[in-house]
Amino acid sequence: xxxxxxxxxxxxxxxxxxxxxxxxxxxxxxxxxxxxxxxxxxxxxxxxxxxxxxxxxxxxxxxxxxxxxxxxxxxxxxxxxxxxxxxxxxxxxxxxxxxxxxxxxxxxxxxxxxxxxxxxxxxxxxxxxxxxxxxxxxxxxxxxxxxxxxxxxxxxxxxxxxxxxxxxxxxxxxxxxxxxxxxxxxxxxxxxxxxxxxxxxxxxxxxxxxxxxxxxxxxxxxxxxxxxxxxxxxxxxxxxxxxxxxxxxxxxxxxxxxxxxxxxxxxxxxxxxxxxxxxxxxxxxxxxxxxxxxxxxxxxxxxxxxxxxxxxxxxxxxxxxxxxxxxxxxxxxxxxxxxxxxxxxxxxxxxxxxxxxxxxxxxxxxxxxxxxxxxxxxxxxxxxxxxxxxxxxxxxxxxxxxxxxxxxxxxxxxxxxxxxxxxxxxxxxxxxxxxxxxxxxxxxxxxxxxxxxxxxxxxxxxxxxxxxxxxxxxxxxxxxxxxxxxxxxxxxxxxxxxxxxxxxxxxxxxxxxxxxxxxxxxxxxxxxxxxxxxxxxxxxxxxxxxxxxxxxxxxxxxxxxxxxxxxxxxxxxxxxxxxxxxxxxxxxxxxxxxxxxxxxxxxxxxxxx
Amino acid sequence: xxxxxxxxxxxxxxxxxxxxxxxxxxxxxxxxxxxxxxxxxxxxxxxxxxxxxxxxxxxxxxxxxxxxxxxxxxxxxxxxxxxxxxxxxxxxxxxxxxxxxxxxxxxxxxxxxxxxxxxxxxxxxxxxxxxxxxxxxxxxxxxxxxxxxxxxxxxxxxxxxxxxxxxxxxxxxxxxxxxxxxxxxxxxxxxxxxxxxxxxxxxxxxxxxxxxxxxxxxxxxxxxxxxxxxxxxxxxxxxxxxxxxxxxxxxxxxxxxxxxxxxxxxxxxxxxxxxxxxxxxxxxxxxxxxxxxxxxxxxxxxxxxxxxxxxxxxxxxxxxxx
Numbered sequence: 001x002x003x004x005x006x007x008x009x010x011x012x013x014x015x016x017x018x019x020x021x022x023x024x025x026x027x028x029x030x031x032x033x034x035x036x037x038x039x040x041x042x043x044x045x046x047x048x049x050x051x052x053x054x055x056x057x058x059x060x061x062x063x064x065x066x067x068x069x070x071x072x073x074x075x076x077x078x079x080x081x082x083x084x085x086x087x088x089x090x091x092x093x094x095x096x097x098x099x100x101x102x103x104x105x106x107x108x109x110x111x112x113x114x115x116x117x118x119x120x121x122x123x124x125x126x127x128x129x130x131x132x133x134x135x136x137x138x139x140x141x142x143x144x145x146x147x148x149x150x151x152x153x154x155x156x157x158x159x160x161x162x163x164x165x166x167x168x169x170x171x172x173x174x175x176x177x178x179x180x181x182x183x184x185x186x187x188x189x190x191x192x193x194x195x196x197x198x199x200x201x202x203x204x205x206x207x208x209x210x211x212x213x214x215x216x217x218x219x220x221x222x223x224x225x226x227x228x229x230x231x232x233x234x235x236x237x238x239x240x241x242x243x244x245x246x247x248x249x250x251x252x253x254x255x256x257x258x259x260x261x262x263x264x265x266x267x268x269x270x271x272x273x274x275x276x277x278x279x280x281x282x283x284x285x286x287x288x289x290x291x292x293x294x295x296x297x298x299x300x301x302x303x304x305x306x307x308x309x310x311x312x313x314x315x316x317x318x319x320x321x322x323x324x325x326x327x328x329x330x331x332x333x334x335x336x337x338x339x340x341x342x343x344x345x346x347x348x349x350x351x352x353x354x355x356x357x358x359x360x361x362x363x364x365x366x367x368x369x370x371x372x373x374x375x376x377x378x379x380x381x382x383x384x385x386x387x388x389x390x391x392x393x394x395x396x397x398x399x400x401x402x403x404x405x406x407x408x409x410x411x412x413x414x415x416x417x418x419x420x421x422x423x424x425x426x427x428x429x430x431x432x433x434x435x436x437x438x439x440x441x442x443x444x445x446x447x448x449x450x451x452x453x454x455x456x457x458x459x460x461x462x463x464x465x466x467x468x469x470x471x472x473x474x475x476x477x478x479x480x481x482x483x484x485x486x487x488x489x490x491x492x493x494x495x496x497x498x499x500x501x502x503x504x505x506x507x508x509x510x511x512x513x514x515x516x517x518x519x520x521x522x523x524x525x526x527x528x529x530x531x532x533x534x535x536x537x538x539x540x541x542x543x544x545x546x547x548x549x550x551x552x553x554x555x556x557x558x559x560x561x562x563x564x565x566x567x568x569x570x571x572x573x574x575x576x577x578x579x580x581x582x583x584x585x586x587x588x589x590x591x592x593x594x595x596x597x598x599x600x601x602x603x604x605x606x607x608x609x
Numbered sequence: 610x611x612x613x614x615x616x617x618x619x620x621x622x623x624x625x626x627x628x629x630x631x632x633x634x635x636x637x638x639x640x641x642x643x644x645x646x647x648x649x650x651x652x653x654x655x656x657x658x659x660x661x662x663x664x665x666x667x668x669x670x671x672x673x674x675x676x677x678x679x680x681x682x683x684x685x686x687x688x689x690x691x692x693x694x695x696x697x698x699x700x701x702x703x704x705x706x707x708x709x710x711x712x713x714x715x716x717x718x719x720x721x722x723x724x725x726x727x728x729x730x731x732x733x734x735x736x737x738x739x740x741x742x743x744x745x746x747x748x749x750x751x752x753x754x755x756x757x758x759x760x761x762x763x764x765x766x767x768x769x770x771x772x773x774x775x776x777x778x779x780x781x782x783x784x785x786x787x788x789x790x791x792x793x794x795x796x797x798x799x800x801x802x803x804x805x806x807x808x809x810x811x812x813x814x815x816x817x818x819x820x821x822x823x824x825x826x827x828x829x830x831x832x833x834x835x836x837x838x839x840x841x842x843x844x845x846x847x848x849x850x851x852x853x854x855x856x857x858x859x860x861x862x863x864x865x866x867x868x869x870x871x872x873x874x875x876x877x878x879x880x881x882x883x884x885x886x887x888x889x890x891x892x893x894x895x896x897x898x899x900x901x902x903x904x905x906x907x908x909x910x911x912x913x914x915x916x917x918x919x920x921x922x923x924x925x926x927x928x929x930x931x
Contacts, residue, residue, distance in 0.1 A: 289894065310895040313685040362678050366702070369684045436877065440891040443877035443884075444686075444702040447676055450878055462876040463774045463790055466767070471774075 035590045040608040041279040042589075044601075045291035047305030049284055050253045053148055055217035058199045059139050060146030064488060065304055067199055068600025072273065073259055073280060075202035076226040078112045078133065078181075079193050081597040082272050083605055085328050087386060089596025090492030092193050093272060096128065096203065096226070100193065107188030107549055110196075114179040119264040121225040122235035124205045128226055130181040132203035134173055138162065139209055140200045141170060146216025149490065152195045157184045188549035194491035197597070202226065211242035221247025228267070228275035228604060229259040257282040276591070276607035292584070296321075301586045301608055302601060309368045315584050316371050324586065328594040329383045330579040332488035333376050333497075334363075336449065337472070337515040337573055341525065341532035342480035343428035344458065349414035350424060351571040355395040357407035357452045360576040364400075366444035371582060375400045376575035378567045379501075380494045380559065383578075383596075389560055394567050404455040411456050423457035434460035435482040437468040445483050473512050475520075476529035485515060486579070488599065494559035495548065502566065504539050516572035538570045637924040644920020650913040658718040661711035662880075669694070671705035673712050674878060678703045688896050698898040701888040710902050712880035716792065717910065720881075721862035724796045728803035728861075729854050733846070735804065736811025741819055741838055751812065754805035762802045766868060769798055795874050799861045807853055814849060818842045848925035855918035859911035866907055882907045 054060025058075055061067075072083055080095035082088055094100050097112040104111070118128045137156075140147040141163045153159055157172025172184040185192065195201075205224050212219045222237060222245060224230075232250025239245060250258035259280045267275065283300065285291050292311045294300040307315075315325035338345035338354065345351055360375050367373070374382075377393040397403040408422025416426040434449065436442045446462055453460065460481075465471055472482040490496040500506060504519020509528055514520075517530065519541050525534035540562060547558035566572060581599050585592050588608045595602035628636070638644060666672050681689045681699035690698040697706035739750040770790065773780035779789040788794050818824060824841050832840070862882075868874035869883030877884065882903040889899035 308891065308894075309685045309687050310892065313683070313687060316685070362676065365678050365682055365684075365686045368686045371685060438871070440701075440888075443888060446877050447674065447702040447704065451674065451676060461789075462878055464877055465774045466771060466871070 035607075036274075036276060037590050037607045037609065038276050038278075040277050040588075041281060042277045042302075042603065042606055042608050043300045044280065044282045044603075045294060045300040045303045045305070046282045046284045047286065047288055047291065047303075049255075050220075050257060050282070054146045054220075055253055056220035056223070056251075056257070057146060057212075057217045058202060058204075058223065059136070059219065060148045060216055061199065061220075062148040064598050065600055068304075068595055068598035068603060069257070069282065070199040070202075071197075071598060072227070072595060072602055072604040073229040074223060074225045074227050074231075075199045076118065076270070077199065077202045078114075078196050080197050080272055081595070083593065083595045083597070083602040085594040085596055085602075086383070087596075089594070089602075090384075092197060095197075095270070095272060103188070103192070103551075105184075107190070107551070108185045110183045110185075110192060112181050112183075112196075114181070115269050116179070117266045117269045118226060119266075120203075120205055121230035121262040121264050123237055123239050124208065124224050125264060126205075127178075128203045129178040130175040131178070132205060133181050133201065134170075134175060135206045135209055136201055136204040137173060138170060139204060142213075144214040144216065145212070147200060149198065149200065152198070152490075155185045155187060155189045155192070157186055190547075190549055190551045190555045191491070191493040191495050194493050197491060208239055208245070211245050220253070221251045223251075225262050226265075228262055228265045228270070228273055229280060230262040232258040232260045232279075235263075255284045273604035274607075275604050280603055295584055295586050298586045298588050301588050302592075302606075303584055304600060307582055307584065311584070312368050312371050312582060321584075324584055324589070326583045326585065326592055326594065327371065328581045328583075328599070329381065329596070330373070330488065330581045330599050331381050331383055331492070331596070332486055332579045332599070333379060333381055333575050334373070334486040334577040334579060335376070335573040335575040337482050337485050338571075339478070339480050339532075340516050340518060340537050340570075340572060341520065341530055341534055342478055343532065344414070344416045344424055344426065344432065345480055346533050347414045347416055348569075348571055349410055349412075350416060350429075350458075352395075353407040353411040353414070353422075353424070353456050354453065354458075355571060355574050356397065356410055357402045357404055357456050358574050358576065359400070359402040359448055359452050360574075361400040362448045362452075363445050363576045366441050366448065367577070367579075371580065373577040373579040376578045379563045379573065379575060380497050381489075381578040384489060384492060384494055384497075385556060385560055385563075388556070389563060392564060392567075402452055402455075407456045417457075425457050429458045431459060431461040432480050434462050435468050435472055435479050435484065436462055436464045437484045438464050438466040439484075442483065449483055470510075472515055474510055475507060475512055475517060476509065478531050479515075482515065487513075491597065494556070494563070495544075498540070498544050498547070498559065498562060502540055502572070503544055504537075504541050518566075518570060518572055540565065540570070634924050638920060641920040641923060643916050644924075647913040647916035647920065650909060651917060654714060654718065654910055654913065657711060658715040661714055662708065665705075665708045665711040669696075669705055669708060671695070671708050673708050673880060674704065676703045677705070681705075688892060688899065690896065690898050697902045698896070700885060700899060701891055701896075706885070706898060706902060709880040709885060710882070710906055713882040713885055713903060714906060714910075716875055716879060716881040717862045717865060717883075717907070720792060720795055720799065720865040720875075721858040721910075721914075724799035724803065724861040724865075725854055725857040727796065728800045728857060729807055729850060731800065731804040732807030732811055733843075733850065735808040736813075737815050737838055737842065737846075739808070740812040740815025741834065741842065743816070747812070750808070754808050757802065757805040760802070762864075763867070763871075766798045766802070766864075767871065769801075770794060770868065770874075790876065792875050792879070795865055795868055798868070799864050802864075803857060803861065807850075807857065810849065810853060811846060814846055815842055818845050848921075852918055852922040852925060855914055855921055859914040862907070862914075863911060 050056050052066045053062040056066055058070055076095050078097040079092050079100055082093055092100055096114055096118055098115050101110050101112055120126055139145045140150050141159055158167055158170045161167040162170045174182045208222055208224055231248040234248040237248055261278055288308055291303050295303050315321045338351050340346055382390050411417045411422045411424055416424045416429055418425055436446045450460055468484045471477055472479050500513045502518045507514050507520055507524055519539035520537050522534045543562050550558055583601055590609055591607040593602040593605035682703040688699045688701055695705050700706045700709055735750050739747040773788055773794055774790045779787040781787040788797055827837055827841050865874055866883030869881045870887045874883055875881045885903035892899055
């Protein structure tokens with residue numbers, strides 16, 4: 001029987017209507033989380049106090065979470081970023097400078113011209129000049145003012161003399177006029193522009209900072225802003241004398257940072273920050289569960305802190321909550337570090353065997369599974385090489401679960417493997433000291449590492465330390481292996497991995513970050529009380545020096561090759577994860593953006609209802 | 610007269626039967642049903658500590674340190690709960706919680722018993738010497754004990770454990786003698802802070818006993834200090850010592866649990882109830898079994914030792930109601 005045409009038309013009509021309705025509904029659903037709207041207050045839950053590394057004082061503050069606040073909301077620098085996710089967010093753009101300068105004088109001179117119309121917030125209320133950059137850099141150079149990454153600027157002529165108190169100014173910095181600043185370097189430095197994007201280099205008014213000379217970490221409460229926001233109450237601070245100066249009411253390092261709009265900020269001078277909301281409040285709350293509940297209830301809008309696996313699962317799997325769950329590359333490598341001076345890791349075959357045998361997927365599972373990161377196959381996160389080393393996976397195993405057979409094959413060449421079984425059977429392989437932290441996920445990682453290493457004959461004596469970093473950062477402790485380390489970029493250049501982590505010249509008695517002691521010399525070993533075999537420790541110092549002056553493509557290729565050298569010939573680490581930054585937001589957030597530079601939410605680009 | 614005699618001597622013999630101290634103790638103790646049950650529980654716990662771990666591993670086929678991530682963890686790293694293969698579910702590291710809890714009994718009891726035993730031994734020596742010799746010796750030893758009691762135990766313990774964990778050699782005492790982090794260090798820490806309590810009690814008893822007539826008699830017959838201490842005073846301290854030791858054991862177990870809960874106890878690869886409870890913190894909102902089973906064993910053990918201690922005290926105290 002033939003169906004009447006009207007009936008068919010009706011069915012088609014209904015289906016079409018439903019489809020249209022669904023499409024409209026879906027698009028409304030998606031715009032709900034992506035509609036930009038100006039105004040409102042962004043409330044951010046904060047799991048710890050704002051003590052950070054230098055109490056939020058831009059001169060010394062060295063934590064990514066703080067960089068996110070400073071560079072998005074308070075401090076403008078000569079050059080900066082678009083406060084965007086992925087590669088776009090790692091690209092240098094001009095900020096206070098009118099353009100991104102090209103180096104002259106064989107890569108040793110950088111000249112910046114300042115934009116007009118950029119002013120300090122109240123109570124300073126005057127235009128920013130080139131001299132204000134000199135103020136901040138001199139503060140950074142003075143060891144008493146707390147600068148924690150001052151080493152990046154030693155390349156500026158006269159820096160060390162000023163830092164040592166032997167000169168009254170930094171000879172390599174000149175200010176021909178109020179809107180020009182010139183940097184003369186001792187050697188070509190390919191990443192100098194990145195260094196000038198760090199918040200410590202942002203302009204500071206000498207009339208305020210003079211009150212904080214020799215007082216590391218104290219300027220934060222009276223930070224004079226140049227960006228879209230300022231500390232609430234800073235306009236009421238009396239700067240007429242240092243005696244009268246009090247911290248702004250909107251800053252309490254233990255409980256709250258309250259930021260409001262900066263009336264002196266001219267949006268036209270700043271194409272990188274959108275500044276949607278009227279107010280941003282960072283509220284300390286020690287309970288991660290409470291923060292999670294408040295974000296879900298809309299009492300807080302987002303959360304900066306480690307999200308428990310149960311909350312991750314809830315947001316990643318719930319169809320309602322998924323749109324409020326954000327994942328972005330963390331530009332951070334987590335790894336097991338092996339000390340090249342300590343048996344049995346003084347043998348490259350053992351280090352290679354460890355790379356083969358460790359179940360990286362299991363380590364990641366302990367942290368929360370694929371949601372929290374991708375498996376790391378080499379030193380520098382793929383994002384920093386624009387994924388050009390994505391195919392470089394020298395110790396790849398099926399499912400990333402490790403391969404005991406390949407590990408044993410690698411071990412066979414070792415002096416610690418006496419038989420033909422490929423087992424590490426010398427006494428040096430037994431009860432090897434493994435330093436771990438007391439952090440929640442560490443016992444699980446230790447269990448995995450022990451289980452895997454046993455397959456190649458290595459057993460561990462585990463030391464669990466509450467805050468393991470100081471111990472593993474002390475070469476005289478002679479720690480053979482540690483499971484704790486992770487390293488994130490300071491800025492989007494591979495040098496931030498190679499110089500602090502693998503340059504033998506940077507090894508220091510305390511706070512050392514070259515845990516593997518690559519490039520250490522017998523003389524250094526003696527001075528630093530390093531036991532074990534210090535002869536013939538491989539070094540990449542000369543390769544680092546070769547890469548450093550290069551720019552652009554050649555620079556990237558140079559560091560890529562260095563990464564390969566480390567993974568194939570020296571093998572100081574078992575890199576196991578490149579972490580993902582996971583964040584949850586409330587239903588109030590209508591637009592979310594990630595800042596790749598600071599690997600935090602791009603607070604200046606987020607809007608709320 | 611006859612009737613009265615019969616009442617006093619129902620067996621009809623010429624003399625009233627005298628009962629030894631141990632028989633008196635046993636008669637009083639066996640009337641205390643709670644203490645008897647507690648004794649049974651402790652015996653069971655000791656058996657679990659000795660055989661429980663290996664037996665559970667054998668019966669389940671799950672070795673103590675084996676991880677079962679594919680079976681017992683979801684893709685977010687969350688542990689899975691009890692099922693027919695894993696009766697207690699898995700711990701945060703995807704190991705069999707039943708096996709870990711059984712092995713944990715061994716750690717807890719070793720720490721509890723050994724630490725308490727050493728602490729009591731030290732306390733006995735210090736308390737006896739201080740109470741018997743009095744004067745300068747008493748003042749010196751008592752003040753040392755007072756200083757120890759005034760110290761913030763947990764903070765100092767954290768400091769000691771951290772200091773001994775921060776290098777390869779542990780806490781070097783002298784030359785090659787060093788304390789390595791682990792059970793030995795935890796026991797040392799507990800002993801350091803436990804002995805003064807018992808020493809103070811022993812001193813008090815000693816001060817009292819040394820003035821008794823039988824001690825005076827012994828002294829007048831020419832007995833030396835050593836003989837008086839060991840033959841006259843020490844036997845009279847056995848009762849209180851046993852009681853306080855049984856009360857100290859659960860305290861030591863809880864102290865170990867507290868240190869492990871803070872991540873400062875035994876190494877993470879060694880199962881302990883405190884360590885398991887520490888692990889449970891991360892998953893308290895999703896994995897109830899992590900808190901329940903080790904917690905239950907901890908509560909039962911401490912309760913059993915406390916009830917046994919009460920029972921012993923009642924049975925040994927002839928001035929008691931019963």
